[in-house]
Amino acid sequence: MQRIEVAVGVIMDDTGRLLVGQRVVEDHYFNKWEFPGGKIEAGESVSSALDREFREEVGISVTVSKPLIELEHDYPDRHVRLHVHLISQFSGEVTPLEGQALAWVNFDELEKLDFLAGNQPIIEALKARYGT
Ligand SMILES: Nc1nc2c([nH]c(=O)n2[C@@H]2O[C@H](COP(=O)(O)OP(=O)(O)OP(=O)(O)O)[C@@H](O)[C@H]2O)c(=O)[nH]1
Numbered sequence: 001m002q003r004i005e006v007a008v009g010v011i012m013d014d015t016g017r018l019l020v021g022q023r024v025v026e027d028h029y030f031n032k033w034e035f036p037g038g039k040i041e042a043g044e045s046v047s048s049a050l051d052r053e054f055r056e057e058v059g060i061s062v063t064v065s066k067p068l069i070e071l072e073h074d075y076p077d078r079h080v081r082l083h084v085h086l087i088s089q090f091s092g093e094v095t096p097l098e099g100q101a102l103a104w105v106n107f108d109e110l111e112k113l114d115f116l117a118g119n120q121p122i123i124e125a126l127k128a129r130y131g132t
């Protein structure tokens, strides 16, 4: 199965809360929580894919990001490689442009969300870096 390259962005606010979104009904794995992002198009860098996806889904432009973790996950129907960046600067107001729920959550709340199965290593990496 061909591996799908995906850009995923994590934003932390001043109080340590993380921006998460809930996948909308037509989506693959609807209702699961995720970090915003999407498929990288041919010839695109991770940073430019992130900026495009965040403009489309969250209404902000990503100006500074750096890699956090890269991982592969095999779902029954698709194999993905997630290029996860920490976003440290953006412009605009966070707005759910696709009718999805968006929420700012702390680590305790994050652990209770029904996340996409592939996301556990991202959560572990965030906890290792910022968690208590
Ligand atoms: N955005 C995002 N995708 C993730 C995460 N974790 C994870 O396994 N994925 C997988 O990455 C794949 C691509 O992401 P996506 O569905 O957001 O792609 P997209 O925005 O380009 O959507 P589209 O193809 O419907 O236009 C999905 O199969 C999804 O299951 C995550 O935290 N965020």
Ligand SMILES: [Mg+2]
Pocket: 036, 037, 038, 039, 053, 057
């Ligand atoms: Mg998406």
